[in-house]
Amino acid sequence: MSASKIEWTEITLNPTTGCDRISPGCDNCYAMTMAKRLKAMGSPKYQNDGDPRTRPGFGVSMHPDSVLEPILKWPRTSRIAFLDSMSDVFHARVSAEFLGRIFATMALTPQHTYQVWTKRPKRMRDLLTDRRVQGAMQDALLDIQSHGRSLPDWAIRLLFARTAQCPWPLPNVWLGTSRARSAKVWPVRWCNSQDRTSALIRFRACLLIAGKNALNCCPCLFRAARCRNSYPRNVNDVCSCEPRRCPSWQ
Numbered sequence: 001m002s003a004s005k006i007e008w009t010e011i012t013l014n015p016t017t018g019c020d021r022i023s024p025g026c027d028n029c030y031a032m033t034m035a036k037r038l039k040a041m042g043s044p045k046y047q048n049d050g051d052p053r054t055r056p057g058f059g060v061s062m063h064p065d066s067v068l069e070p071i072l073k074w075p076r077t078s079r080i081a082f083l084d085s086m087s088d089v090f091h092a093r094v095s096a097e098f099l100g101r102i103f104a105t106m107a108l109t110p111q112h113t114y115q116v117w118t119k120r121p122k123r124m125r126d127l128l129t130d131r132r133v134q135g136a137m138q139d140a141l142l143d144i145q146s147h148g149r150s151l152p153d154w155a156i157r158l159l160f161a162r163t164a165q166c167p168w169p170l171p172n173v174w175l176g177t178s179r180a181r182s183a184k185v186w187p188v189r190w191c192n193s194q195d196r197t198s199a200l201i202r203f204r205a206c207l208l209i210a211g212k213n214a215l216n217c218c219p220c221l222f223r224a225a226r227c228r229n230s231y232p233r234n235v236n237d238v239c240s241c242e243p244r245r246c247p248s249w250q
Helices: 030-040 098-108 121-129 132-147 153-164 188-195
Strands: 011-013 080-083 115-120 172-183 201-210 212-218 219-222
Touching: 098 132, 115 121, 121 132, 121 172, 132 153
Parallel strands: 011 080, 080 115, 115 172, 172 201
Antiparallel strands: 201 212, 201 219
């Protein structure tokens, strides 16, 4: 667990690291810059270089030992957690099986709220709507029950309940996406991909590009099917509320 200085979250979880450039908003990616520094410092998670167009240490990597951190190492008191601050968990090189393990951990820690943010909403939609991740999550729960390492007593009790019946979509998981645009209109196909994704809470943010300058708008949160506002199509409509106080999901 790492405390975060990002204003709309509290802690970060990185079971995957690394990514690839897919839009102009990636040109000034803080994670890509930080990975280069962490590789030079010898951090084990950042020794994979990956695509030559990215900086050193930013190859896509999966880290199984980090998946159970919220169960084994985090405090039981509720936290808002950003997943992933150093990667995109819906990258094509992150398998559905590994995503299922991540979702199993989120299912076993309902006291925490997880903000899952991707720039690949179509893959997120495809994996979550055709039940591949849901099935992999159930397999991961059964595997933890049968062969998993020692867990705290509270996690074992919840594990048996979740193995028997697990809610879907997970109520403590927010699914969000962002996109870099020079214009002030949300891309319709991008919005539609997220609209058809199974989630109780969705959020969006737009990264405005103006020459070499980038302005990152605060995420706008929406509770699916019960939101009092419609999804924004213009960046001027983006909500600037703090996540815990945002009227769109209270």
